Amino acid sequence: MSAGVGVDLENLWIRFGDFVAVRDANVNINGGDFFSFLGPSGCGKTTILRAVSGFLEPSDGRVLIGGNNMKGIGPNKRPTALIFQNLALFPLMKVWENITFSMEIKGASARERRKRADELLDMIALPGQGDKLPSELSGGQRQRVAIARALCAEPDVLLLDEPLSALDLKLRQHMRTELREIQQRVGITFIYITHDQGEALTMSDNIAVMKAGVIDQIGDGKTIYNDPATAFAASFVGENNVFRGKVKRVMGDEALIATNRSGDLVARISTANQGRMKEGDEAMMFIRPEAFALAPQGAAGDHFVTAKVNHEEFEGNAFNIFMEGDGGKELKVSIPNLGQSFDDHTGQNITLEYETKNAVCVPAGELAAE
Amino acid sequence: MPSFLREFFKRNGFGMGSLMLGLVLFWTIGLIILPQLSMLDFSFRPNLPPPEIGGPKDVYTVENYKYLVFGPEGGSQSYNAVDLNVFFRTLVAAVCVTIFNLILCYPIAYYLAQTKGNHIRIFALMLIIPYWINEILRAFALRIIFGETGVFNNMLVGLGIFDTPFDFIRNDIALYAGLGYAYILLMIFPIYNVIESLDRNQIEAARDMGASWTKIHQRVVIPYAKPGISSGCTMVFMLSAGALAAPQILGGPSSLWFTQLIYQQFNDNSDWPQGAAYAVVLLVTCILLVLAIMRLFKVNMGDIGK
Ligand SMILES: Nc1ncnc2c1ncn2[C@@H]1O[C@H](COP(=O)(O)OP(=O)(O)O)[C@@H](O)[C@H]1O
Ligand SMILES: [Mg+2]
Numbered sequence: 001m002s003a004g005v006g007v008d009l010e011n012l013w014i015r016f017g018d019f020v021a022v023r024d025a026n027v028n029i030n031g032g033d034f035f036s037f038l039g040p041s042g043c044g045k046t047t048i049l050r051a052v053s054g055f056l057e058p059s060d061g062r063v064l065i066g067g068n069n070m071k072g073i074g075p076n077k078r079p080t081a082l083i084f085q086n087l088a089l090f091p092l093m094k095v096w097e098n099i100t101f102s103m104e105i106k107g108a109s110a111r112e113r114r115k116r117a118d119e120l121l122d123m124i125a126l127p128g129q130g131d132k133l134p135s136e137l138s139g140g141q142r143q144r145v146a147i148a149r150a151l152c153a154e155p156d157v158l159l160l161d162e163p164l165s166a167l168d169l170k171l172r173q174h175m176r177t178e179l180r181e182i183q184q185r186v187g188i189t190f191i192y193i194t195h196d197q198g199e200a201l202t203m204s205d206n207i208a209v210m211k212a213g214v215i216d217q218i219g220d221g222k223t224i225y226n227d228p229a230t231a232f233a234a235s236f237v238g239e240n241n242v243f244r245g246k247v248k249r250v251m252g253d254e255a256l257i258a259t260n261r262s263g264d265l266v267a268r269i270s271t272a273n274q275g276r277m278k279e280g281d282e283a284m285m286f287i288r289p290e291a292f293a294l295a296p297q298g299a300a301g302d303h304f305v306t307a308k309v310n311h312e313e314f315e316g317n318a319f320n321i322f323m324e325g326d327g328g329k330e331l332k333v334s335i336p337n338l339g340q341s342f343d344d345h346t347g348q349n350i351t352l353e354y355e356t357k358n359a360v361c362v363p364a365g366e367l368a369a370e
Numbered sequence: 371m372p373s374f375l376r377e378f379f380k381r382n383g384f385g386m387g388s389l390m391l392g393l394v395l396f397w398t399i400g401l402i403i404l405p406q407l408s409m410l411d412f413s414f415r416p417n418l419p420p421p422e423i424g425g426p427k428d429v430y431t432v433e434n435y436k437y438l439v440f441g442p443e444g445g446s447q448s449y450n451a452v453d454l455n456v457f458f459r460t461l462v463a464a465v466c467v468t469i470f471n472l473i474l475c476y477p478i479a480y481y482l483a484q485t486k487g488n489h490i491r492i493f494a495l496m497l498i499i500p501y502w503i504n505e506i507l508r509a510f511a512l513r514i515i516f517g518e519t520g521v522f523n524n525m526l527v528g529l530g531i532f533d534t535p536f537d538f539i540r541n542d543i544a545l546y547a548g549l550g551y552a553y554i555l556l557m558i559f560p561i562y563n564v565i566e567s568l569d570r571n572q573i574e575a576a577r578d579m580g581a582s583w584t585k586i587h588q589r590v591v592i593p594y595a596k597p598g599i600s601s602g603c604t605m606v607f608m609l610s611a612g613a614l615a616a617p618q619i620l621g622g623p624s625s626l627w628f629t630q631l632i633y634q635q636f637n638d639n640s641d642w643p644q645g646a647a648y649a650v651v652l653l654v655t656c657i658l659l660v661l662a663i664m665r666l667f668k669v670n671m672g673d674i675g676k
Contacts, residue, residue, distance in 0.1 A: 053578060076580045088571035092593045102579040104589075153579050 004031030004189050005066035005079065005156035007052060013060035014047050021047045023213045024061070029191065029206070031066075034183050036192045036200040038224075039210030040236070040368065045193040046085070049159050052191065053082045065157060081155035085162045087146040089134040095145055096121070096130030102153035120148040123182075140171045147182065157189045164199065176202050197237045201225065209233045211366070217272065229272035231365035234286040241331050242367060243285040247277055255361055256302060257285050261326050266302040267359035282364035289320070289334040291358035295351045303359070305352045307331055309345040321345065413646035434647030453631060453648075460628035461655065464611035467549045471557045471606050472599065474550065479561035479598075480591065484570065501555060509548055509619040516544035516620075540622040548620040549610045556609065557602040564598030565591065597673035604660050611656050628652055 007029040014022040021044045029035045037045045050056040051063055054075035063070045070078060081102075089098050096117035097104070103113045117130050124144035126137075134142055143163060150158055160179075164172045180203045183190045194200050200207050201221040208218045209232070217229035228234035235242060245259035253274050258264050267285045269277055277283060295304055307323040310330060314320075318334040319342050325331030333352060335342070379387040414430045422428065438457070441450035478497075482490055500508065515521050516538035523535040538544045568591065576586045592599070617627030632652070635645030664671070 055574060055578075075574070075578045076582070080578070082575070082578045084571045084575060086569065086571055088569060088575040090572060090576075090590060093589075101576065101581075101589075105580045105582075105585060149579075 003187055004033075006031040006033075007035075007157055007189060007191065008064040008067075009048070009052075009061065010064065011061035012048070012051065012058050012063065014044070014051060014056060015059040021213050022051070025215050027208055027215065027218060029189060031189055032187055033205045034180065034190045034192065034203055036194060036204040036207045037210055038194055038197055038200040038207050038237070041195050042212075043210045044213040045195075045210060046161055049082065049161055049191065049193055052157070053080050053159050054078045079156035080159055081150035081153045081157075082159040083146050083150050083161065083163050085165065087142055087163070087166075089142060089146060089149070091134055093133075094130065095126075095132050095134060095137070098134060098145060099130075099148045099152050101149060116152060117148075120152055123151075124148045139167055140175065143167065143175060144178075147179075151182075151186060155188065157191060158183075160190065160192045162194055164194075165196075172199075179203060201237070209236060211236070211368075223271075226360075227271050228286070228360065228362060229270060231284045231286075231362050232368055234270075234284070234360065234362060236368035239289050239332065240286045241289065241325060242329065243287070243326050244364065245283055245285065247279050247281045247283050247361075249279060250277060254356060255283070257283050257361055259285065259326070262305045262307070263300075264302050265305070265359065266356050267361040268357055270360045270362050273362055277361070277363060283361050284364050284367075285359055285361040287354050287359045289332040290318075290336070291354050292333045292335075292352040293354070294335065295353035297349075297351055299351050299353065303354055303356060305331075305354075306349055307352075308349050309347065311346055312344060321350070323350070409646045410650060412643045413650050415643050417641045417643045434644050435651065437644060438648060438651060456626045456631055457628050457651070457655075459625075460611060460652075461659070463546075463549075463627075464607050464656075467546060467553075467610045468603050468607040470546065471550050471553060472603060475554060475557040475602065476561060476595075476599070479558045479595075480565055480587075482558070483562045483565035483568070484573070497555060497558065505552065505615050506619065508552070509616050512544055512548045512551070513539070513620055516547070539620065540624075542622055542625055545617060545620040545622070545625070548616040549613060552613065552616055553606040553609050556605045560598040560601040560605075561595055562598070564595045568594050596667070596669060600664060600667065600669040600673060604664075607660065608656055611652065 007027075009025045009027040012022055012025040012027075013020065025048065027035075037048060039045055047056065051058055052065070052070075054070065054073060054077070057071070065079060075082075090101070093101070096114060099117045099120055100108070100113035103116060108116075114130070118127070121127050121130055124147060126141055126144060129137070129141070134145065137145065143166075146163065164175050164179075167175060176199055179190075179192075183203075192200070192203065201224075204221060206218060206220050207224050209216045209224060209230075211230075211232045217224060217233045219227070219229075224233060224237050228237065231242070234240050243257065243259040243262060243265060245257040245265075247255050248258040248264055249256040250269070253269050254266055255269050255277060256264050256266050265285060267287075292305075298306070300306075307325070310322045310324060312319065312321050314337075315334075316337065318336050321333040321335070323331040323333065378391070381387075382390060413434055414432065415428060416431055416433060418425070418427060438450055438453055441447055441453075482494060503511075517523070518535045518537070520538075522538065523532075526532045527535060538547075572590055572594075573586055576590050581589070612629055613627065614629045614633060617625075617630055621627060621630075628648070629652070632645050632648045635641045635648060639645075
């Protein structure tokens with residue numbers, strides 16, 4: 001029983017000429033959810049958002065908002081408000097006029113608008129700044145004005161296109177919390193677009209991972225991070241080490257992978273792929289840097305990896321060890337700094353161990369670019 | 371030496387700097403300010419035969435200006451109704467041409483600026499290339515098009531809309547069309563320039579918040595384009611008020627343009643001081659009018675340069 005208006009994409013295709021920007025997307029977004037589309041730049045995120053807001057008509061398939069087919073309904077008639085990547089505040093209007101532009105359209109009096117603007121300015125912690133021009137505000141303040149302007153239209157669904165990408169790191173992290181709070185307060189559906197997995201993981205109820213127009217996986221942050229459906233999702237979300245190989249044996253929901261470099265290793269088959277991987281299949285296995293522990297020198301078995309250390313670095317909260325890895329890519333290991341003594345291993349072979357639950361295997365596929 | 375001059379010389383070197391400065395000064399002082407000042411000087415002198423110039427009769431007077439208002443001394447009328455009438459009609463007509471031009475050019479400029487693709491470049495070329503043709507030839511071409519057996523009349527009569535050819539020339543329609551067309555680029559390009567830099571997302575943001583197209587133009591595009599609009603309007607107004615060829619060629623027999631009066635004074639009457647006075651009145655009135663309108667629409671002088 002969710003309040004709020006849901007959004008559904010059904011077999012959504014968007015083509016520009018011969019180019020397919022979105023391929024057969026199927027997404028159900030619950031009302032009141034904070035839902036993120038996460039993917040590298042150019043994968044079609046903005047295109048999806050434009051289809052939801054009505055600036056683009058689907059080439060095929062349907063967009064439903066609150067269960068209603070939006071076909072033929074223009075952006076000015078949809079219950080959505082879009083926050084643009086560059087905010088698109090009106091430079092010649094004062095902050096309060098910007099915020100209440102949607103009310104002006106509906107013919108509200110200046111007095112009403114002023115009142116509403118002041119309420120919203122209080123909400124975004126910019127009280128008394130209504131008479132400034134957008135150019136007189138800082139980046140973070142402009143960001144908040146854009147949010148207030150969108151909320152003032154009282155949309156059922158708020159669409160945000162990488163709204164934090166122009167901010168510096170500190171502010172970005174602060175705004176994450178703030179956005180999440182605003183969303184919980186107003187209780188409407190947020191559809192958020194980002195190429196930053198940190199943003200997606202910290203804010204979202206659910207995430208869709210996208211690659212080149214295709215949605216690879218939909219799930220909550222923990223699922224996406226711990227139980228990736230594809231090699232792309234595993235390598236794009238968070239840091240991950242890949243081991244290529246072939247399935248040697250399947251044992252229920254675990255598999256033994258004959259890896260190219262590190263012998264036979266055991267891994268959990270990710271939920272989406274259980275029952276779908278069989279002996280002899282090309283496979284990829286992923287273990288996160290923080291899932292390794294140092295093991296006694298020379299220990300062998302299906303959950304030990306031995307490799308030569310290229311270099312090491314001290315990161316404060318962790319010691320990072322970079323070792324010779326698979327496919328020319330370094331194998332990264334992070335040992336948390338708990339005050340233990342830590343020898344320099346550069347040039348030596350060391351042995352690592354992991355727990356099976358922390359290794360996940362999926363069918364071989366394309367990895368995310370660095 | 372003021373610091374901006376020192377900076378200027380440091381950047382360009384003394385030789386190059388002096389040359390550039392010299393040319394600019396020659397241009398503004400020698401070619402613009404001095405001739406205008408001598409016109410102003412002329413306008414306050416009586417029209418004397420050459421031997422008497424510099425003689426005892428050559429004194430400053432406001433006779434020439436009085437003439438525009440009151441007509442010849444001892445004339446039958448107390449006001450120079452004919453010339454004043456032409457003067458005001460010219461101003462009103464120039465304002466009309468400017469407004470007509472703006473209404474015509476704003477959508478074109480908006481379309482050019484906000485549409486992407488190669489066909490836009492072709493469109494722009496089609497606007498520019500006719501301007502390679504001499505102004506007088508263009509005016510005559512319009513005269514032919516609007517003539518009794520011109521394209522328009524052939525079409526209108528052929529379609530049965532009119533029984534007899536319509537006299538576009540006598541009704542000044544050819545003149546307005548000619549003036550409008552003559553300065554179309556001066557209106558389009560300043561507006562185009564400004565609108566091109568308008569972020570498309572702003573238009574979409576307004577649309578997303580429910581604005582109709584009229585509202586989007588009224589609240590987002592036109593305020594943004596205001597510097598370009600003022601720049602275009604000023605140029606078109608000044609140039610149409612001061613146009614000579616188009617009124618000469620396309621104007622009906624009964625409708626004189628004020629510039630034609632000025633021309634007559636200089637040329638037919640050989641009364642340079644009188645012509646100069648008329649020209650000064652026209653120039654000053656136009657400038658004042660433009661300043662007043664700029665004030666009304668809250669446009670800064672700096673915006674015009676955009
Ligand atoms: N109007 C368009 N015409 C042609 N191609 C487009 C258009 N809009 C986007 N694309 C293409 O679609 C792909 C996805 O674009 P976009 O949705 O903006 O990506 P993202 O927002 O994920 O970075 C890109 O390859 C882009 O070049
Ligand atoms: Mg984008």
